[in-house]
Amino acid sequence: MSNILNVSPSPHAHGKETTRKLMFGVVVALLPALFTSIFYFGYGAMIVTATSVVSCLTFEYLIQRFIFRKPVTITDGSALVTGMLLAFNVPSNLPVFIIIIGSFVSIAIAKMTFGGLGNNPFNPALVGRVFMLISFPVQMTTWPVPAGFSTGYADAVTGATPLAIIKEGLKNGEPLSQLVTQIPTPSQMFLGNMGGSMGEVAAVALLIGFAFLLIKKIITWHIPVSIIGSILIFTLILWLLNPEKNADPMFHILAGGVLLGAIFMATDYVTSPMNPASMIIYGCGIGVLTVIIRVWGAYPEGVSFAILIMNAFVPLMNAYIKPKRFGEEIKNG
Amino acid sequence: MLKTFPIGGVHPPENKITADAAIEFLPVPSSVVIPVTQHIGAPAAIMVNKGDYVRTGQKIAESKGFVSSNIHSSVSGKVNKTDLVTDTSGYKQPAVFIDVEGDEWVETIDRSNEIITEVKLSGEEIIKKCLESGIVGLGGATFPSHVKLTVPSGKKCDVLIINGVECEPYLTSDHRLMLEKGEEVLIGVTILMKALNVNKALVGIENNKTDAINHLTKLAPIFPGITVHALKVKYPQGAEKQLIKALINREVPSGRLPLDVGTVVHNVGTAYAVYEAVQKNKPLFERVVTITGKSLSKPGNYFVRIGTPVRCLIEAAGGMPEDTGKIVNGGPLMGKAINNTDVPVVKGTSGVILFPKEESQRMEISRCIRCAKCIDACALNLEPYLLMTLSERGLFERAEHERITDCMECGACSYICPAGRPLLDYIRLGKTSVMKMVRERNMK
Numbered sequence A: 001m002s003n004i005l006n007v008s009p010s011p012h013a014h015g016k017e018t019t020r021k022l023m024f025g026v027v028v029a030l031l032p033a034l035f036t037s038i039f040y041f042g043y044g045a046m047i048v049t050a051t052s053v054v055s056c057l058t059f060e061y062l063i064q065r066f067i068f069r070k071p072v073t074i075t076d077g078s079a080l081v082t083g084m085l086l087a088f089n090v091p092s093n094l095p096v097f098i099i100i101i102g103s104f105v106s107i108a109i110a111k112m113t114f115g116g117l118g119n120n121p122f123n124p125a126l127v128g129r130v131f132m133l134i135s136f137p138v139q140m141t142t143w144p145v146p147a148g149f150s151t152g153y154a155d156a157v158t159g160a161t162p163l164a165i166i167k168e169g170l171k172n173g174e175p176l177s178q179l180v181t182q183i184p185t186p187s188q189m190f191l192g193n194m195g196g197s198m199g200e201v202a203a204v205a206l207l208i209g210f211a212f213l214l215i216k217k218i219i220t221w222h223i224p225v226s227i228i229g230s231i232l233i234f235t236l237i238l239w240l241l242n243p244e245k246n247a248d249p250m251f252h253i254l255a256g257g258v259l260l261g262a263i264f265m266a267t268d269y270v271t272s273p274m275n276p277a278s279m280i281i282y283g284c285g286i287g288v289l290t291v292i293i294r295v296w297g298a299y300p301e302g303v304s305f306a307i308l309i310m311n312a313f314v315p316l317m318n319a320y321i322k323p324k325r326f327g328e329e330i331k332n333g
Numbered sequence B: 001m002l003k004t005f006p007i008g009g010v011h012p013p014e015n016k017i018t019a020d021a022a023i024e025f026l027p028v029p030s031s032v033v034i035p036v037t038q039h040i041g042a043p044a045a046i047m048v049n050k051g052d053y054v055r056t057g058q059k060i061a062e063s064k065g066f067v068s069s070n071i072h073s074s075v076s077g078k079v080n081k082t083d084l085v086t087d088t089s090g091y092k093q094p095a096v097f098i099d100v101e102g103d104e105w106v107e108t109i110d111r112s113n114e115i116i117t118e119v120k121l122s123g124e125e126i127i128k129k130c131l132e133s134g135i136v137g138l139g140g141a142t143f144p145s146h147v148k149l150t151v152p153s154g155k156k157c158d159v160l161i162i163n164g165v166e167c168e169p170y171l172t173s174d175h176r177l178m179l180e181k182g183e184e185v186l187i188g189v190t191i192l193m194k195a196l197n198v199n200k201a202l203v204g205i206e207n208n209k210t211d212a213i214n215h216l217t218k219l220a221p222i223f224p225g226i227t228v229h230a231l232k233v234k235y236p237q238g239a240e241k242q243l244i245k246a247l248i249n250r251e252v253p254s255g256r257l258p259l260d261v262g263t264v265v266h267n268v269g270t271a272y273a274v275y276e277a278v279q280k281n282k283p284l285f286e287r288v289v290t291i292t293g294k295s296l297s298k299p300g301n302y303f304v305r306i307g308t309p310v311r312c313l314i315e316a317a318g319g320m321p322e323d324t325g326k327i328v329n330g331g332p333l334m335g336k337a338i339n340n341t342d343v344p345v346v347k348g349t350s351g352v353i354l355f356p357k358e359e360s361q362r363m364e365i366s367r368c369i370r371c372a373k374c375i376d377a378c379a380l381n382l383e384p385y386l387l388m389t390l391s392e393r394g395l396f397e398r399a400e401h402e403r404i405t406d407c408m409e410c411g412a413c414s415y416i417c418p419a420g421r422p423l424l425d426y427i428r429l430g431k432t433s434v435m436k437m438v439r440e441r442n443m444k
Helices: A019-041 A043-068 A078-088 A096-114 A124-135 A162-171 A176-182 A186-191 A203-215 A222-241 A249-254 A258-265 A276-296 A303-311 A314-320 B123-132 B145-149 B173-180 B182-196 B210-222 B240-248 B268-280 B310-316 B373-377 B384-392 B396-401 B412-416 B423-443
Strands: B023-025 B031-035 B059-062 B077-086 B092-100 B159-164 B201-206 B226-231 B263-267 B286-292 B300-305 B324-329 B336-338 B351-356
Touching: A019 A043, A019 A078, A019 A203, A019 A258, A043 A078, A043 A096, A078 A096, A078 A124, A078 A258, A096 A124, A124 A303, A162 A176, A186 A203, A186 A249, A203 A258, A222 A249, A222 A258, A222 A276, A249 A258, A258 A276, A258 A303, A276 A303, A276 A314, B023 B173, B031 B077, B123 B145, B123 B182, B123 B268, B145 B182, B145 B263, B159 B173, B159 B182, B159 B240, B159 B268, B173 B182, B173 B210, B173 B268, B173 B286, B182 B201, B182 B210, B182 B226, B182 B263, B182 B268, B201 B210, B201 B240, B210 B226, B226 B240, B240 B263, B263 B268, B268 B286, B286 B310, B300 B310, B310 B324, B310 B351, B373 B384, B373 B412, B384 B396, B384 B423, B396 B423, B412 B423
Parallel strands: B023 B300, B159 B201, B159 B263, B201 B226, B286 B351
Antiparallel strands: B031 B092, B077 B092, B286 B300, B324 B336, B324 B351
């Protein structure tokens, strides 16, 4: 017999799903949001994304090649996703050197110090974002208003985000009914025509990405739906109690980073829980914390902090919240 | 909405290449090797000596103990020797080597094509006949059928489930049997119902075999109590506990048997073998085997005598393709890779698959990215990623607590893992260690 036969334990078939395919699926799902942000923020969006992606890939390469001295795996797409998400979480006129510092924190500190892909407890892009927010508060909260390619990168016209307008206004005792006139209409917000981080503005683009992720079975519905659902319920209660002091639920979903956070950041495989029950608890925790920070906290936006706080609970949830096993208890019809 | 089991599952490409190939008789080979262990339980004791002349259907090894099975000669000829043979699992075990001379059957076997509908034997006689004829579960687990038919006192069985799911890709032996021997299969079901003293039997078939579903549905009204049910295509639906859940929504408790929820599951192949044993007096020495693979020139389904070397099957299917990289005995998800083609076909051989080289290698292993797809795929709601880690680190107490012994080794987790991690390999290791640990603890 001329053939040499392979012998290995079963199964002898594999689903052809790979880490790379999943990561590039996420990249594809992010493209609609990338296109809308280029549409609204022009050159700025392109420069920020390119800088962030290139520096994330470079840092990962350098660390794997020269510090870990292990095979370089930057082609698995995980650093590319981190780079894109980091860019989506910052204003489109952020100076290049800050983006490079943010990328370094994301990849080198939040990801590689823990051993790289699969081991980091906190979402790398969010760690990078929060680091930049705390270290460079002015640059990180100066938001260009959508102007397409009519303005350049550094000289973009800036303005406040809807969340900041409401937060400042309420603090100064202005009535909500008056503040509402200063912010974009819900349909404008839905399409993304407002100030904000470059990738978070267009709800429609993010929802298209969500649909893609669900159809491709890259993520399940549990985390995004429980985040959005808990924010809707919590803000609806507040709004019903005092409509003059609290913004309506729709505003809370469309303004700021809820959709980007719920669909792309909180669902990061490595830093989210692994069974459906934990996913729902995790999602509700993020939703509730977001609203608490927005309504009573110092910052107008709280999605990033909420996700990072809940990330910390993930190992605990994985260890103690167990799915009901098949045949665990006798229950017959 | 088609019925299915509620938790987990995967849907591999079906690749049922031989679905339309009618079952043919594989010529009797020049020699056969019949192992004494072709079933779960104690090995049978060899009753023949070197030089003895045996006839087709003659008992050559006797069942030892309750959970054991008789073995019959599948050919007529002279016993060349009794010696060790490497079986599918790769281990050596005793076997009877027979050189074929003609094909002289034991005269009590009814070789006519006539279909006998009327069941004359009583329930007890049927069970005895199954034991005598060496009937074992032909779905792959090869559990002796007479044991499954004997309901212990204190237990009750109210419904019989017939497994025509064939959820493994590639395999079509049960499919063809239902299509070509539908009547015999249903008479076999009636016999099983009589033995178990139940008046209801459900036949579950996955919806990728619509011709078989239609055929049996048309025949079923003649047989009181038998109904045919189409099921959504999902692996591992052929697993006993999953099939019970899908068909009658009863959940077999962990570590218990289907009888604990009032049911027994038999395969359609077993039903056919029972028909032949009870109505035609023919012991189990032949079964349907699918020989298939993408590169084979003539893949097909054959009635094969037990003990025929796999080599003969491959020759009948057009010879081994140049690009063959792996030969699997059984389905691609749960079958065993064999290391040579002299391995004999046994009672549990439902198919032989030849994989081309590019499909015979596993993918490179990378880091676990915690995507939870293994948890999603597990039909028992276990956490394969965790069980692998615990086994890898030797944390067997914790693995026991996480119910590693519930795992039925269907392989859905390894199949789905995007990082190509050998989840099932480690879970098997952990399972064996945990079971050893439990045995030692019980001995104290």
